[in-house]
Amino acid sequence: MSLKNKLATTLLSSTVGLTAAFGASSALAADQTYVTIGTGGQTGVYYVVGQSMCRLVNRGTSDHGIKCTAPSTGGSVANINAIRQGQQDMGMAQSDWQFHALNGTKHQTFIDQGKFDNLRALFSVHNEPFTVVARADSGVKSFDDLVGKRVNLNNPGSGTRGTMEVIMAEKGWTRDSFKLAAELKASEQAQALCDNKLDVMIYSVGHPSGAIKEATTSCDSVVVPVTGKEINKLIAENDYYAEATIKGGLYKGTDSDVTTFGNAATMVTSANVDDETVYQVVKAVFDNFDRFKRLHPAFANLDPKTMISGGLSAPLHEGAVRYYKEQGWM
Numbered sequence: 001m002s003l004k005n006k007l008a009t010t011l012l013s014s015t016v017g018l019t020a021a022f023g024a025s026s027a028l029a030a031d032q033t034y035v036t037i038g039t040g041g042q043t044g045v046y047y048v049v050g051q052s053m054c055r056l057v058n059r060g061t062s063d064h065g066i067k068c069t070a071p072s073t074g075g076s077v078a079n080i081n082a083i084r085q086g087q088q089d090m091g092m093a094q095s096d097w098q099f100h101a102l103n104g105t106k107h108q109t110f111i112d113q114g115k116f117d118n119l120r121a122l123f124s125v126h127n128e129p130f131t132v133v134a135r136a137d138s139g140v141k142s143f144d145d146l147v148g149k150r151v152n153l154n155n156p157g158s159g160t161r162g163t164m165e166v167i168m169a170e171k172g173w174t175r176d177s178f179k180l181a182a183e184l185k186a187s188e189q190a191q192a193l194c195d196n197k198l199d200v201m202i203y204s205v206g207h208p209s210g211a212i213k214e215a216t217t218s219c220d221s222v223v224v225p226v227t228g229k230e231i232n233k234l235i236a237e238n239d240y241y242a243e244a245t246i247k248g249g250l251y252k253g254t255d256s257d258v259t260t261f262g263n264a265a266t267m268v269t270s271a272n273v274d275d276e277t278v279y280q281v282v283k284a285v286f287d288n289f290d291r292f293k294r295l296h297p298a299f300a301n302l303d304p305k306t307m308i309s310g311g312l313s314a315p316l317h318e319g320a321v322r323y324y325k326e327q328g329w330m
Contacts, residue, residue, distance in 0.1 A: 032061070033277055037070040037267075038079035038091030040158070041186035043214065045206035045298050046092040046265065047072055049125055052295040053267075056284040064280045075186070076159030077107055083270050084116055090273070090281070094128060094159035094204060095240040095264040095311035096166075102314045107162055120317035122267040122282060123307040126206035126298040129244035129262040130163060133212060136220035136253065138199035143226045147173070149199040150180035152189045160186065160204045163263075170230040186211060194219035206265060206298035208250050216251040223251060226260040235261055240311065264311030271317065278319025286323065305329055 037053060040046030050070030057068040073079055079091030080101045093101070100106040104115040134140035140149060153175075154161040161183075168174070175181040179199075184192055189201040190211050203211060215221050223246055235241045244262035248255050269278060285292055286304055293299045308316065308324055316324070324330045 031065050033066045035066055035068045035089045035277060035281060036087075037068065038073040038082055038088045039070050040073060040075045040079075040092060041211070042072045043187045043190070043209075043211040044203070045126060045128075045209065045296060046075065048296045048298075049092055049265070049267070052292055053281065053285055055295075056288045056292060057281055059288075060280075060284055066277060066280055068281070072187075074155055074157035075161075076157075077101075077109060077162055078157035080116070080119070080268065081109060081157075083119075083268065084113070086270075086272070089277070090122065090267060090269040092125075093266055093268050094163065095124065095266050095313065096238065097159050097162055098266050098268055098311075099238075099240050099313040106166065118271040119314040120269050120271050120273075120320075121312040121314040122269060122278065122317060122320050123285075123304075124264040124266045124311035125302065125307065126265050126296075127244060127262055128204045128206055128265050129246050129260045130160075130167075130226055131203045131205055131207075131209070131212060131246060131260065132200060132224040132226055133193065133203075133215050133221050134200045134224050135193060135196070135198075136222055140200055140224055143224060143228065143231075145224075146200055147177050148179055150182070150197070151178045151200045152182040152184050152192065152198050152202065154189070154202065155183055155185045158186065160202055163204055164202055166234070167226075167230065170234060190215035190218065193221060200224075204262065206296070207246055208297055212251055216253050221253055223254040223258045225258050231261050240264070240313065266311055268314060269317055273317070273319075275317075275319035275322065278317045279322050282320045282323045286327070 037050040039050035054068035054070045057066055061067055076093040076097040080093050082088040083091055101110050101116045102119050104110050153164050186203055192198045193201045193215050240263050241261055244260050246258040248257045
């Protein structure tokens with residue numbers, strides 16, 4: 001065979017090989033399911049939950065064909081709205097906003113859109129105390145001291161912002177009650193506090209929290225109790241709220257326990273997400289539960305049986321129910 005014919009034969013063989021390989025990879029990609037989990041700010045526990053779930057899901061991609069991503073998002077309300085619009089498959093949400101989305105209440109977006117009948121729950125995760133951190137030189141010793149101060153209300157769409165607005169309504173406060181009502185994202189507020197652009201930051205978050213540690217180690221600041229008759233009323237009237245304690249010693253400057261209130265962090269989805277996908281995502285978490293619990297200190301005391309009952313207002317997704325029944329948890 002001439003050199004020219006050998007080169008032609010080699011080129012043809014290479015082309016056929018490349019075409020076959022490309023065709024195989026294209027077929028594999030076509031068979032894959034892509035799942036997006038909405039989280040929250042990168043310094044918050046929501047981000048850790050989503051990233052941890054995706055890490056576990058992606059370990060088994062060769063078996064179930066699911067690829068998972070968990071981008072940083074605006075938080076609870078933003079995640080629920082994105083799921084409703086089909087822009088995300090799953091997402092983290094505070095238990096109170098799960099309730100209000102399902103029932104079309106409290107938040108103006110939920111009221112305008114009406115009940116989210118297709119909202120489904122997967123499981124609850126950690127507890128989220130409503131946490132207030134104030135500069136030590138701000139004079140803020142109690143929650144009522146926020147009046148007249150520079151306060152970050154958090155970004156619209158976040159669960160923290162929604163909860164703060166609920167408290168403000170109970171107390172008769174408006175944005176004008178504060179010297180400054182900022183709308184920074186959760187990931188931005190610790191630096192703003194320590195740059196003396198804020199007196200107070202707030203965050204519904206699991207503990208220990210990287211954002212709270214950043215604030216309390218970068219400048220002199222303290223965790224402030226959130227108590228009073230209005231808080232007691234919220235707890236008494238709403239099953240998704242409960243008294244909470246932030247343990248003393250977790251953060252520099254706060255040696256004693258701090259009383260506040262809070263809710264549960266939950267993972268939600270839509271009934272439109274197919275059962276098999278949900279089943280595999282839930283299976284990836286609970287089949288590797290010891291590994292999952294090690295991924296953040298806030299997960300240390302999680303118990304699967306309480307995770308599928310506490311803090312959930314929406315019905316469980318059928319894909320999740322299938323897994324839980326296999327485990328004998330239902």
